[in-house]
Amino acid sequence: MKTYLKIVTAGLLLAPWTFANAIQVGEDFTLSINAGIYSNYWSRGASQTKGDPAVQGSATLAHSSGAYLGIWTSNVDFGHESKTRQEIDYYAGYFWQATDDISLDVAYYEYEYPRESSLNYSEYYTKLTAYGFNVGGYYSDDLYGNQSYLYSFVGYGTKLPYDVNLDLTYGNVDYKDDYFFSKNGGSRDNYDLWFTKLSKEMLGLNWSVAYGDSNLSKAECLSFNGWKDICSSTVIFGVDKTF
Numbered sequence: 001m002k003t004y005l006k007i008v009t010a011g012l013l014l015a016p017w018t019f020a021n022a023i024q025v026g027e028d029f030t031l032s033i034n035a036g037i038y039s040n041y042w043s044r045g046a047s048q049t050k051g052d053p054a055v056q057g058s059a060t061l062a063h064s065s066g067a068y069l070g071i072w073t074s075n076v077d078f079g080h081e082s083k084t085r086q087e088i089d090y091y092a093g094y095f096w097q098a099t100d101d102i103s104l105d106v107a108y109y110e111y112e113y114p115r116e117s118s119l120n121y122s123e124y125y126t127k128l129t130a131y132g133f134n135v136g137g138y139y140s141d142d143l144y145g146n147q148s149y150l151y152s153f154v155g156y157g158t159k160l161p162y163d164v165n166l167d168l169t170y171g172n173v174d175y176k177d178d179y180f181f182s183k184n185g186g187s188r189d190n191y192d193l194w195f196t197k198l199s200k201e202m203l204g205l206n207w208s209v210a211y212g213d214s215n216l217s218k219a220e221c222l223s224f225n226g227w228k229d230i231c232s233s234t235v236i237f238g239v240d241k242t243f
Contacts, residue, residue: 022062022242023243025061028063028064028065029061029062029063029064030061030062031059031060031061031062032058032059032060032062032070032242032243033057033058033059033242033243034057034058034059034240034241034242034243035055035056035057035240035241035243036055036056036057036206036238036239036240036241037053037054037055037056037238037239037240038053038054038055038056038236038237038238039053039235039236039237039238040052040053040054040234040236041054041056041074041075041076042210042212042234042236044151044171044173044193045173045191045193045212045214045216045231046214046216046221046225046230046231047230047231047234048074048076048077048078048087049075049076049077050077050078050079050227050230051229051230051234052077054074054075054076055074055075056072056073056074056240057072057073057074058070058071058072058073059071062095066094066095066096066097067092067093067094068092068093068094068095069090069091069092069093070090070091070092071088071089071090071091072088072089072091073086073087073088073089074086074087075087076113078225079226079227080226082116083115083116084113084114084115084116084119085114085115086113086114087111087112087113088111088112088113088114089109089110089111089112090109090110090112091107091108091109091110092107092108093105093106093107093108093125094106094107101130101131101132102128102129102130102131103128103129104126104127104128104129105125105126105127105129105136106124106125106126106127107124107125108122108123108124108125109122109123109124109125109138110122111123118145121140121142121143121144122140122142123138123139123140124138124139124140125137125138125139132156132157132158133154133155133156134153134154134155134156134157135152135153135154135155136152136153137150137151137152137153138150138151139151143175147175147176147177148175148176149173149174149175149176150173150174151171151172151173151174152171152172152174153169153170153171153172154169154170154171155167155168155169155170156168160198162200163200163201164198164199164200165197165198165199165200166196166197166198167195167196167197167199168194168195168196168197169194169195169196170192170193170194170195171192171193171194171195172190172191172192172193173190173191173192173193174189174190175189175190176189177189179223179224180216180220180223180224181219181220181223182217182219182220183217183219188220191214191215191216191220192214192215193212193213193214193215194212194213194214195210195211195212196210196211196212197209197210197211198210204241205239205240205241206239206240206241206242207238207239208236208237208238208239208240209235209236209237209238210235210236210238211233211234211235211236212233212234212236213232213233213234214231216231218231218232
């Protein structure tokens with residue numbers, strides 16, 4: 001049975017304390033609002049819009065203790081007569097800043113797809129960052145109703161000359177059961193992906209270009225979600241603004 005690769009793009013969910021211009025709400029709270037346009041909604045190895053552009057936005061309320069909650073949304077297009085055209089993510093978490101260079105972020109996510117509730121699921125998230133390097137993962141035990149799933153990743157972020165930000169990510173997506181079938185009849189339950197992003201703030205906006213790819217073949221992509229070309233390597237352009 002064909003299924004949808006319906007996983008949120010982790011790189012687009014930014015913790016509120018990373019926003020220098022967050023709005024102060026009372027003595028202990030800050031509110032961060034972000035809106036952006038991207039040439040593709042690419043998530044963990046595949047497009048969620050069949051390669052088409054996406055408009056995305058989020059609002060995050062953070063407490064001075066490190067606790068936060070928020071909402072994120074994007075348009076989606078899974079095809080195959082799917083009724084949903086939107087993804088809505090609700091999240092709550094806690095960010096612990098041990099030192100200027102070491103931090104820990106933990107959160108819980110609920111993903112909803114209006115008019116297609118069978119796609120709804122939840123995830124647990126953890127990310128440890130130290131001196132620019134990071135390691136973490138997203139775990140779900142109710143994907144497609146009862147499927148368990150782990151997306152683990154390692155990455156590195158740094159600032160290049162001319163205030164250009166570089167972010168590198170290598171990840172592995174691992175399901176409990178085999179979902180990916182090759183032309184020769186072979187099958188597997190996991191695949192690797194990699195993601196590189198350059199970004200820079202200019203004219204009050206954050207401009208970015210990213211490259212994403214995975215080791216899924218066209219046949220494996222087709223067997224999983226019914227489209228053979230949405231798992232291919234892609235370049236993603238974006239521009240966003242934080243208020």
